[in-house]
Amino acid sequence: MKISVIGAGNVATHLVTALNKISGTNILQVISRDKSHAKYLAMQVKAEYTNELSRLKPNFDLLLICTSDDALTEIVGELDVPQSKIVCHTAGSISSKIFDEKFKRYGVLYPLQTFSKNKSIDWRDVPLFLTTSDEHTEKRLLHLAKQLSKNVEVITDEQRFALHIAAVYACNFANAVMQVSQELCEKNNLDFGLLKPLIDETVSKVWKMGPKDAQTGPARRSDTTVINKHLKFLEGMKTERELYQLITQYIGERY
Amino acid sequence: MKISVIGAGNVATHLVTALNKISGTNILQVISRDKSHAKYLAMQVKAEYTNELSRLKPNFDLLLICTSDDALTEIVGELDVPQSKIVCHTAGSISSKIFDEKFKRYGVLYPLQTFSKNKSIDWRDVPLFLTTSDEHTEKRLLHLAKQLSKNVEVITDEQRFALHIAAVYACNFANAVMQVSQELCEKNNLDFGLLKPLIDETVSKVWKMGPKDAQTGPARRSDTTVINKHLKFLEGMKTERELYQLITQYIGERY
Numbered sequence: 232m233k234i235s236v237i238g239a240g241n242v243a244t245h246l247v248t249a250l251n252k253i254s255g256t257n258i259l260q261v262i263s264r265d266k267s268h269a270k271y272l273a274m275q276v277k278a279e280y281t282n283e284l285s286r287l288k289p290n291f292d293l294l295l296i297c298t299s300d301d302a303l304t305e306i307v308g309e310l311d312v313p314q315s316k317i318v319c320h321t322a323g324s325i326s327s328k329i330f331d332e333k334f335k336r337y338g339v340l341y342p343l344q345t346f347s348k349n350k351s352i353d354w355r356d357v358p359l360f361l362t363t364s365d366e367h368t369e370k371r372l373l374h375l376a377k378q379l380s381k382n383v384e385v386i387t388d389e390q391r392f393a394l395h396i397a398a399v400y401a402c403n404f405a406n407a408v409m410q411v412s413q414e415l416c417e418k419n420n421l422d423f424g425l426l427k428p429l430i431d432e433t434v435s436k437v438w439k440m441g442p443k444d445a446q447t448g449p450a451r452r453s454d455t456t457v458i459n460k461h462l463k464f465l466e467g468m469k470t471e472r473e474l475y476q477l478i479t480q481y482i483g484e485r486y
Numbered sequence: 487m488k489i490s491v492i493g494a495g496n497v498a499t500h501l502v503t504a505l506n507k508i509s510g511t512n513i514l515q516v517i518s519r520d521k522s523h524a525k526y527l528a529m530q531v532k533a534e535y536t537n538e539l540s541r542l543k544p545n546f547d548l549l550l551i552c553t554s555d556d557a558l559t560e561i562v563g564e565l566d567v568p569q570s571k572i573v574c575h576t577a578g579s580i581s582s583k584i585f586d587e588k589f590k591r592y593g594v595l596y597p598l599q600t601f602s603k604n605k606s607i608d609w610r611d612v613p614l615f616l617t618t619s620d621e622h623t624e625k626r627l628l629h630l631a632k633q634l635s636k637n638v639e640v641i642t643d644e645q646r647f648a649l650h651i652a653a654v655y656a657c658n659f660a661n662a663v664m665q666v667s668q669e670l671c672e673k674n675n676l677d678f679g680l681l682k683p684l685i686d687e688t689v690s691k692v693w694k695m696g697p698k699d700a701q702t703g704p705a706r707r708s709d710t711t712v713i714n715k716h717l718k719f720l721e722g723m724k725t726e727r728e729l730y731q732l733i734t735q736y737i738g739e740r741y
Contacts, residue, residue: 238515243703300711303582324712340543343684345702356683361689382683384679386676391672396730401667401681402688403703404733405660410697410740419648421641426656427693428611429598433616433657434689436605439681442665447496447600448658455514456555457579475651477732478659481725 232375233290238297239263239272241346242321245281248486251276253378264302264457289313294377295340298322307413308332317368323395326388327362338363339418341391345402354455358382360391364400411471443481443485450482487511487630488545492561492652493552494518495526496601497576501552504609506531508633514546517559544568548630550595562588572623578650581643582617593618593627595706597635600657605678613637615646663733698740705737 232255236247239261251258258276263269266282273280276285281287284306287294294312296303300322307329312318314335320327323341330337341360345350359376362382363369369385376383386394409430417425436445449457458479491502494516500652506513519582523539528535536542539561542549549567552557555577562584567573569590573583578596585592596615599607615630616638618624624640631638641649662684671678691700704712713734720727725730 239497252498256729299707301709306737324715339658343680345684345687345691345700346693347695347700347702352694353685358680358683382680384680390674390676392715393670393721394676394680396564396719397667397670397678398681398684399703399705399716399730400670402684403701403705404663404666404698404729405685405736406688406692406701407705407733408659408663409657409692410701411736412652413697415648415652415655419645421645421649421652423652425598425637425639425649425695426653428613429600429657430660430689430692432600433661434605434685436494436600437600437661437664438679438687440602440605442661442668443718445600446653446658446665447602448662450658450662451656452554454556456643457592460579460647461654464651470732470739473734474659474732475654476694477725477729478662481666482658482662484725 232293232371233259233292234293234295235260235262236278236295236297237262237284237287237383238295239265239268240297240299241348243295244272244341244348245346245354246295246321246342246350247272248275248376249352249379255373256375256378260288263424276483282464284309287312289316291316293319293371295318300325304329317371323398324392326392328388330364335403336364336368339388339391340372340376341394342438343394343398352377355381358384360394361385362388362391377427378414381436384402409472411474425428446486448482448483450479451482451486454486487545487626488514489548490515490517490542490546490554491518491527491549491550491559492539492542493550494520494523494602495552495554497597498550498552499527499603500529500601500607501576501597502527502664503530503636504607505630511630511633514656516544517542531622532739539564542567544571546571548572548574548626558583572626578653579647581647582619582737583643585619589619591619591623593623594612594646595631596649598649598653601664608637609634613639615649616640617643618645666729669726684690701737703737703739705734706741708738708741 258278261273263282269280317336339362343358359380413423513533514536516528524535568573594617598613668678
């Protein structure tokens with residue numbers, strides 16, 4: 232399968248370098264508004280590169296669009312692609328229907344993972360979620376996806392949207408509360424690494440007991456004496472304090 | 487060391503059964519307002535039990551108080567203990583000084599972990615934090631703590647208080663956002679288990695990169711298009727939606 236790619240950010244870089252390793256798959260062209268990003272990724276996969284969308288060559292089988300959501304909408308407006316080609320984006324919160332007016336064969340390939348530069352990923356473990364326009368496209372994208380990951384599922388646009396929001400809570404928001412925790416440790420000359428066994432056990436309990444039964448702490452016990460002491464300590468840390476109050480309220484509503 | 491215990495909840499149960507396994511340590515008496523809880527724990531460690539504080543026998547070396555913070559304050563008021571004995575509580579957010587007026591030798595032994603019934607813990611990996619009234623007490627409690635855990639540190643009351651709040655964010659609040667995530671998955675016929683690789687990678691990145699560099703997602707990118715779509719989806723889930731807004735604001739303030 233011959234693949235061209237629009238985008239050269241974290242998702243594009245991780246996905247394209249992984250696709251390039253599959254036998255029978257060739258990356259032809261990398262297109263990014265930032266020419267140096269396009270070049271850097273293209274060199275890793277021995278592809279051509281350009282920063283002009285008009286220079287996209289029509290010799291691919293699959294066009295992958297891995298850009299920000301705003302850029303994606305623009306690009307769809309400008310793209311001119313033969314009807315036989317498959318066009319596919321990777322965004323959690325954009326419907327596959329964004330392609331419906333202009334293209335015949337299209338889909339979404341959504342990798343449920345957090346990607347950062349300089350942090351490699353084992354793609355066999357990344358769940359991939361597919362939504363496609365038709366059976367032919369589903370078959371071709373399923374074949375490609377299954378060479379990448381051992382966990383591929385076909386879902387609807389609505390399910391992917393919900394999954395993206397669920398991922399924001401479980402990944403970005405969990406990371407954010409750990410950031411508050413780290414900053415509190417640093418301010419008080421405590422090594423944040425001391426919390427590693429606690430965080431490991433927290434995640435372990437989520438899978439063994441489910442988050443509802445796993446919950447402990449002052450909010451779960453409605454221990455207002457402790458909660459009020461903590462809120463007093465957090466005076467002067469406005470957003471962190473509001474967060475403490477709101478998550479405590481969320482937990483309190485559940486028991 | 488002869489130990490008597492007040493309290494029979496999660497912390498008391500996990501700690502006392504672990505202490506009972508140390509050679510040279512005997513649990514004498516378990517006291518809890520709930521007689522059946524006292525009996526249940528006492529039977530596991532072959533100790534006596536009672537639900538009346540006045541029946542506490544003075545034959546112990548160490549009295550451990552593992553109760554709610556409110557109960558602890560009451561108990562300290564009522565306790566009558568010879569000056570040679572060590573009195574110790576396990577609460578993160580109560581100063582060791584609560585004992586200062588009534589007792590000569592006292593301390594706090596704070597285990598940084600989340601304890602639930604029916605979920606066993608490897609105590610070698612639980613960080614234990616000590617605060618004590620004097621060198622003699624520190625020496626005796628350090629000796630005991632080191633037999634339990636490979637990670638024991640002496641800290642101040644103020645540090646333990648900050649550590650407790652940091653633990654609430656990293657454990658209870660991380661668990662809470664995972665609960666939102668799980669509920670979103672269930673409402674949309676998605677298996678929450680699909681998020682396991684994402685959550686594992688999130689935690690792995692926290693330790694490898696630190697939470698600030700590890701952050702990804704719409705809030706980190708200030709992607710208001712996606713954020714507004716998610717907020718629209720969350721209409722009707724009041725607290726979850728407020729949480730989405732507030733954590734997005736917290737992340738936005740950091741980049």
